[in-house]
Amino acid sequence: xxxxxxxxxxxxxxxxxxxxxxxxxxxxxxxxxxxxxxxxxxxxxxxxxxxxxxxxxxxxxxxxxxxxxxxxxxxxxxxxxxxxxxxxxxxxxxxxxxxxxxxxxxxxxxxxxxxxxxxxxxxxxxxxxxxxxxxxxxxxxxxxxxxxxxxxxxxxxxxxxxxxxxxxxxxxxxxxxxxxxxxxxxxxxxxxxxxxxxxxxxxxxxxxxxxxxxxxxxxxxxxxxxxxxxxxxxxxxxxxxxxxxxxxxxxxxxxxxxxxxxxxxxxxxxxxxxxxxxxxxxxxxxxxxxxxxxxxxxxxxxxxxx
Amino acid sequence: xxxxxxxxxxxxxxxxxxxxxxxxxxxxxxxxxxxxxxxxxxxxxxxxxxxxxxxxxxxxxxxxxxxxxxxxxxxxxxxxxxxxxxxxxxxxxxxxxxxxxxxxxxxxxxxxxxxxxxxxxxxxxxxxxxxxxxxxxxxxxxxxxxxxxxxxxxxxxxxxxxxxxxxxxxxxxxxxxxxxxxxxxxxxxxxxxxxxxxxxxxxxxxxxxxxxxxxxxxxxxxxxxxxxxxxxxxxxxxxxxxxxxxxxxxxxxxxxxxxxxxxxxxxxxxxxxxxxxxxxxxxxxxxxxxxxxxxxxxxxxxxxxx
Numbered sequence: 001x002x003x004x005x006x007x008x009x010x011x012x013x014x015x016x017x018x019x020x021x022x023x024x025x026x027x028x029x030x031x032x033x034x035x036x037x038x039x040x041x042x043x044x045x046x047x048x049x050x051x052x053x054x055x056x057x058x059x060x061x062x063x064x065x066x067x068x069x070x071x072x073x074x075x076x077x078x079x080x081x082x083x084x085x086x087x088x089x090x091x092x093x094x095x096x097x098x099x100x101x102x103x104x105x106x107x108x109x110x111x112x113x114x115x116x117x118x119x120x121x122x123x124x125x126x127x128x129x130x131x132x133x134x135x136x137x138x139x140x141x142x143x144x145x146x147x148x149x150x151x152x153x154x155x156x157x158x159x160x161x162x163x164x165x166x167x168x169x170x171x172x173x174x175x176x177x178x179x180x181x182x183x184x185x186x187x188x189x190x191x192x193x194x195x196x197x198x199x200x201x202x203x204x205x206x207x208x209x210x211x212x213x214x215x216x217x218x219x220x221x222x223x224x225x226x227x228x229x230x231x232x233x234x235x236x237x238x239x240x241x242x243x244x245x246x247x248x249x250x251x252x253x254x255x256x257x258x259x260x261x262x263x264x265x266x267x268x269x270x271x272x273x274x275x276x277x278x279x280x281x282x283x284x285x286x287x288x289x290x291x292x293x294x295x296x297x298x299x300x301x302x303x304x305x306x
Numbered sequence: 307x308x309x310x311x312x313x314x315x316x317x318x319x320x321x322x323x324x325x326x327x328x329x330x331x332x333x334x335x336x337x338x339x340x341x342x343x344x345x346x347x348x349x350x351x352x353x354x355x356x357x358x359x360x361x362x363x364x365x366x367x368x369x370x371x372x373x374x375x376x377x378x379x380x381x382x383x384x385x386x387x388x389x390x391x392x393x394x395x396x397x398x399x400x401x402x403x404x405x406x407x408x409x410x411x412x413x414x415x416x417x418x419x420x421x422x423x424x425x426x427x428x429x430x431x432x433x434x435x436x437x438x439x440x441x442x443x444x445x446x447x448x449x450x451x452x453x454x455x456x457x458x459x460x461x462x463x464x465x466x467x468x469x470x471x472x473x474x475x476x477x478x479x480x481x482x483x484x485x486x487x488x489x490x491x492x493x494x495x496x497x498x499x500x501x502x503x504x505x506x507x508x509x510x511x512x513x514x515x516x517x518x519x520x521x522x523x524x525x526x527x528x529x530x531x532x533x534x535x536x537x538x539x540x541x542x543x544x545x546x547x548x549x550x551x552x553x554x555x556x557x558x559x560x561x562x563x564x565x566x567x568x569x570x571x572x573x574x575x576x577x578x579x580x581x582x583x584x585x586x587x588x589x590x591x592x593x594x595x596x597x598x599x600x601x602x603x604x605x606x607x608x609x610x611x612x
Contacts, residue, residue, distance in 0.1 A: 210518075218476050228428070
């Protein structure tokens, strides 16, 4: 006899979405993902898109609890779930769930994102707050500096169980932009990641300072032009510069000597090498394993499931 | 009676070219420009392209002296004029002119670019060295820190008449990339330059440090998302961040408290405001007025013209 589905957890982002059918104790019973991120769904199409996506797990007439996180709660998403402001009690996320009007066989709520303000300039996260909650709970910690690398990398300070402050770095987006067009991309060739080139990028940042980044970027071009680095290694060197600059600034900002990193194993590997290079302790967690228990915990704390 | 043409001076760049017909004393007798930069000319097409461009000024059977500078002397140009290495005597540029094989009615030579190396990473300029020579001669200076803003901004140290070292910053190219696509460009709207937004960008860099740049860039997005800055002002704010980061690092590198800036009046205006903000003395020179006398001086020193 199969265990009944107690709730559905969803991470609905800009380019992808993933969902997990969870049992009563949070056990993952089934999982699915597709490419129907916000960019693929029409403004009025979220209800239909979700109903199709989750059809196999829904039962006519039963309003199954569904907890969503990620960009689905943004202005461009299904329904805007207002940010809660840092400092924010992580255990308080469950008290700020935002209901989504849905006529189908589900009771849908969205986890709010978190905003912070620094010298009048806001910063925002959506989805990362759940990963922070999950890893802090799993590690039974109340204080930590966390790193969530990605297109927009986040560095997060948690103190006494509160998400106190955070900083976003455009590392991944800059990498994508500079490797896809412009005078650096022109010289790049496809190739294996080159560990030596990555370290050389980190060394440049250490020696010249992250403040020299827009100068150091030009070196990607000249190293290629003068044949001082294989053209297939230039993108790895660029990655070393960008990750080096991010880590240097984030460590200066946070004062952290150790960090808990949450992300895809492939991305984390580069950050681990950078942390080693800068003499920082690094603990890695695969993000895909963290979200289902986090969303289950929030659902339970909020009373969405028993 | 019209004065005869003694030489032609040419600035042939990646996207544009300009030429001046000069009299015996260097006086500009005529000028022309078009969009036939390196990108528009086929590898074997430079001789024909030049002959057409200068046809009105050339006389059959006479080998008129022509001095060229800029990317025309690069690997992708007409003929590669090897870089001379910094520290380089500015008055020595005339001894390193590179001849171009040309069967038409002109004797063509190209001014070499200058290269430098810093911790194993090269830096390069082509064309800027002539502007540096020109402004130093005009101002009768032997020591200065110079700024040549553009797609790839250059900061140049001249000591005792030698171009000692320099740094390139990818400021203009990053601005173009981030305003044309990606998550910042998405939010931008066309509008007048907003002086307040520019200053706010500079302030952010001063307060957070140029090392925080890849974090501060994300603020362009959030200020727009939260309607804390008009969307038509976001590109000016971005410009403040990028120019602020460039100037902060370049001043730390050079130790300069004053600079001589050479460029287009429009670009110089933003740099002047940044220099004012950071409390630095700023002297501006329009680059379009400087090249003809510089190239005439080099032609005379080299014996290309009497």
